[in-house]
Amino acid sequence: MSRKKILEVKDLETSFFTDDGRIAAVDHISFSVEEGEILAIVGESGCGKSVTSLSIMGLVPSPPGKITAGEILLDGQNLATLSEKEMRQIRGKDVAMIFQEPMTSLNPLFTIGNQMMEAIQIHNKTWTKKQAKERAIEMMKLVGLPRAEELFKEYPHQLSGGMRQRVMIAMALVCDPKVLIADEPTTALDVTIQAQILKLMKDLNIRLQTAVLLITHDLGVVAETCERVIVMYAGQIVEQAPVQEIFKNPQHPYTKGLIQSVPDMRYKKDALYSIPGNVPKPGSIQKGCRFAPRCEYAFPRCSEENPELYSKTKAHTARCFLLDSENEVVLHAEMGGQVNGERIAES
Amino acid sequence: MANVLLKVENLTKYFPIRAGMLARKVGDVKAVNDISFEVYEGETLGIVGESGCGKSTTGRVIMRLHEPTSGKVTFDGVELTALSSEEMRKVRRDIQMVFQDPYASLNPRHTVEKILEEPLIVHGIGSAEERRRKVIEYLEVVGLSAYHAKRYPHQFSGGQRQRIGIARALMTNPKLIIADEPVSALDVSIQAQVLNLMQKLQEDLKLTYIFIAHDLGVVRHISDRVAVMYLGSMVELAASEDLYAEPLHPYSQALLSAVPIPDPNYEREQVILTGDIPSPSNPPTGCAFHTRCPMAMEVCKQQVPQFRQVKPGHSVACHLYNDR
Numbered sequence: 001m002s003r004k005k006i007l008e009v010k011d012l013e014t015s016f017f018t019d020d021g022r023i024a025a026v027d028h029i030s031f032s033v034e035e036g037e038i039l040a041i042v043g044e045s046g047c048g049k050s051v052t053s054l055s056i057m058g059l060v061p062s063p064p065g066k067i068t069a070g071e072i073l074l075d076g077q078n079l080a081t082l083s084e085k086e087m088r089q090i091r092g093k094d095v096a097m098i099f100q101e102p103m104t105s106l107n108p109l110f111t112i113g114n115q116m117m118e119a120i121q122i123h124n125k126t127w128t129k130k131q132a133k134e135r136a137i138e139m140m141k142l143v144g145l146p147r148a149e150e151l152f153k154e155y156p157h158q159l160s161g162g163m164r165q166r167v168m169i170a171m172a173l174v175c176d177p178k179v180l181i182a183d184e185p186t187t188a189l190d191v192t193i194q195a196q197i198l199k200l201m202k203d204l205n206i207r208l209q210t211a212v213l214l215i216t217h218d219l220g221v222v223a224e225t226c227e228r229v230i231v232m233y234a235g236q237i238v239e240q241a242p243v244q245e246i247f248k249n250p251q252h253p254y255t256k257g258l259i260q261s262v263p264d265m266r267y268k269k270d271a272l273y274s275i276p277g278n279v280p281k282p283g284s285i286q287k288g289c290r291f292a293p294r295c296e297y298a299f300p301r302c303s304e305e306n307p308e309l310y311s312k313t314k315a316h317t318a319r320c321f322l323l324d325s326e327n328e329v330v331l332h333a334e335m336g337g338q339v340n341g342e343r344i345a346e347s
Numbered sequence: 348m349a350n351v352l353l354k355v356e357n358l359t360k361y362f363p364i365r366a367g368m369l370a371r372k373v374g375d376v377k378a379v380n381d382i383s384f385e386v387y388e389g390e391t392l393g394i395v396g397e398s399g400c401g402k403s404t405t406g407r408v409i410m411r412l413h414e415p416t417s418g419k420v421t422f423d424g425v426e427l428t429a430l431s432s433e434e435m436r437k438v439r440r441d442i443q444m445v446f447q448d449p450y451a452s453l454n455p456r457h458t459v460e461k462i463l464e465e466p467l468i469v470h471g472i473g474s475a476e477e478r479r480r481k482v483i484e485y486l487e488v489v490g491l492s493a494y495h496a497k498r499y500p501h502q503f504s505g506g507q508r509q510r511i512g513i514a515r516a517l518m519t520n521p522k523l524i525i526a527d528e529p530v531s532a533l534d535v536s537i538q539a540q541v542l543n544l545m546q547k548l549q550e551d552l553k554l555t556y557i558f559i560a561h562d563l564g565v566v567r568h569i570s571d572r573v574a575v576m577y578l579g580s581m582v583e584l585a586a587s588e589d590l591y592a593e594p595l596h597p598y599s600q601a602l603l604s605a606v607p608i609p610d611p612n613y614e615r616e617q618v619i620l621t622g623d624i625p626s627p628s629n630p631p632t633g634c635a636f637h638t639r640c641p642m643a644m645e646v647c648k649q650q651v652p653q654f655r656q657v658k659p660g661h662s663v664a665c666h667l668y669n670d671r
Contacts, residue, residue: 044534160623190397190561192620195605199619217534220564220607243611261539262609263568265591271546272568274539278504 006211007033007056007095007179012070012080014048014055016282017063023283025051027235028070033179036209038202040222040243043232044258046279049215052232053181055080056213057097058087075178093123096172100184102164106156113152116140116171123175139170144200162193169200173210183215198225219262223247228315231255234280234290237309241316251318253295289321297322352523352555353386353409358418360401360408364628376628378404380579380635381418383654386523391549391556393570393587395563395602399624400576402559406525409557410442411435423522440470443516447528449508453500459486459511460496466518481518489514490544506537510544517548525557530565542569563606567591572660575599578635579627581654585661595663598636634666642667 014026026048033039041049054060056072058079072079074095079087099105107115116136121127127135133152140148143166156164165185172180182201186194202225205212214226222229222243229246231239231254239252250256260273277294288303289295295302301321310323359382361375379401386392394402408415411427420427427438443466446452453462463482467473473481483493489510500508509529516524526545530538546569548554560566566573567587574584575596583596594600601618608615620639625631631638637647646666654664657671 044536162623190624191563191605192397192601193623194607195617195619196621198607199617218607219535219609223609223611223613224607247609247611258535259609261535263539263542263562263564264609265564265567265603265606266608266613268567268587272539272542274543275536276540278506278537279534 003034005032008073010071015068038212038226040214040226047232048235096177097181143170239318349387354421356419382581390571393566393573396576401579440519443521445526485514
């Protein structure tokens with residue numbers, strides 16, 4: 001089942017140089033997206049998930065931001081070292097992105113058709129206008145936009161939020177990219193529209209075999225769309241697993257807490273589990289596990305050493321000492337499992 | 348059954364659309380269209396719906412932050428819609444609001460102490476010393492500390508700010524709190540903290556909530572009864588378990604099935620609605636939902652369905668249940 005890795009992020013560090021010094025918003029993360037899969041990055045605000053996607057697109061605002069270490073390999077080519085000019089050849093063609101707010105990502109002064117054709121003609125210089133228009137309308141139909149020919153002449157404000165997001169998806173896919181990055185694509189939309197867009201993204205993923213990197217904060221969206229999940233916390237990957245695994249058998253206490261914090265529509269819980277405290281400010285925790293101050297399983301080692309990603313299975317890793325075989329700690333596998341309290345106290 | 352604290356009858360709010368040089372009225376945005384419901388003492392009534400369904404306007408019209416176009420609101424035996432604005436100001440002591448955006452709803456130039464003291468000054472409650480004591484007391488009630496009183500809103504995180512917003516609403520010992528999307532701007536882990544806090548406060552202080560939100564999971568968690576709104580009308584109202592177990596209105600069914608469930612193994616039949624929500628300035632004739640309804644009949648295009656009880660405690664506005 002091993003598919004080709006289309007996008008490989010190796011040891012990526014993106015830092016922001018601020019008045020308070022250098023802050024690593026993305027702190028040495030590594031992952032890969034395989035051909036045709038949907039990979040989700042999930043996390044709360046400030047965890048670095050959006051900076052990760054902007055780094056891949058070469059869109060980190062610079063200054064103050066900069067990729068300070070690591071490689072981003074798209075089909076073998078390192079994007080991190082490309083010049084802006086070279087990057088422009090790739091962006092929109094080999095890797096495309098859709099954003100959260102479809103209103104602000106479309107230019108209000110140009111028609112939908114105009115903007116679609118721009119995306120096509122930039123990367124296909126030899127195409128005639130007619131060809132580009134045909135392609136644009138073909139894509140608009142593919143994403144389920146009604147009366148595509150008329151919409152072609154309309155302006156963004158004439159469209160509803162859901163239609164705008166469909167236009168964004170059509171525009172992103174128009175050059176047949178290898179990877180599509182979707183940063184919170186449905187967050188600004190209503191649930192019934194969200195359901196439409198998610199279904200569309202899944203259908204397109206199957207039909208066009210475009211790999212999708214989905215950035216979201218919504219675990220419901222994760223469960224319904226993707227195959228693998230990366231959980232980020234404070235700039236680091238804390239857990240990585242197939243989607244079934246992460247919900248059935250979460251290993252990192254943060255992932256567990258996050259899953260338990262979501263109110264489930266299917267039944268009523270008496271009290272909602274809540275993770276105490278707040279997400280730490282980037283750069284505020286220098287030593288030890290970044291989740292330790294909020295972690296109910298924390299033991300002395302957690303605030304001393306920096307945990308690495310330990311393997312639970314080949315496809316399932318978590319950044320937690322509880323998974324370290326050198327640790328004399330037993331963690332029950334099932335959800336909501338308790339750590340053997342006494343043994344932690346001894347260790 | 349508990350006492351009725353708030354009774355809303357045939358409440359309607361139209362916002363005029365004006366155009367042209369003389370700002371002549373050219374139409375209406377029918378934000379809230381003839382809705383009626385009751386809120387019982389000590390309960391939480393959730394109001395859900397998508398953007399533009401009129402759920403926030405409903406909350407604001409009850410507070411008379413917008414004047415209703417027609418209809419009657421009775422709170423604790425007093426007809427709010429008949430009060431002068433001066434009398435209404437006094438009643439607001441008993442009805443307070445918590446807003447969505449904890450960044451925009453706190454004055455950035457005031458310290459937390461001043462923000463929390465303000466409602467007491469407005470309503471002329473207590474001496475300066477008593478007010479200060481009460482500020483500290485309520486900071487602690489919502490899980491903050493006395494030393495936070497001298498700080499400014501920007502020094503707090505989103506979750507802490509929402510706690511301040513809640514503390515401000517509690518300062519006058521209100522009976523009813525209208526919370527308009529109080530957790531939707533917060534991260535999941537913080538959202539859980541705030542929801543738990545609101546539940547605890549309800550128990551401790553015997554509060555009644557109207558909880559307006561678009562997140563159906565959150566609403567189910569906190570509400571005793573839930574009302575579903577679509578395009579200015581209330582389409583269904585039932586006890587929370589009944590509504591989630593057996594939604595009657597096709598819109599409620601679609602809405603519930605559209606919510607992503609955080610469980611990859613959960614299998615279900617999804618009803619995916621086609622099209623977008625029509626504009627409230629030009630709503631469809633008959634049932635407002637008929638343009639997207641998978642079960643629409645001829646009668647739905649012509650006649651507005653009546654909102655009526657079809658099972659004990661379960662009301663719905665849909666022609667499918669006409670014979671019940």
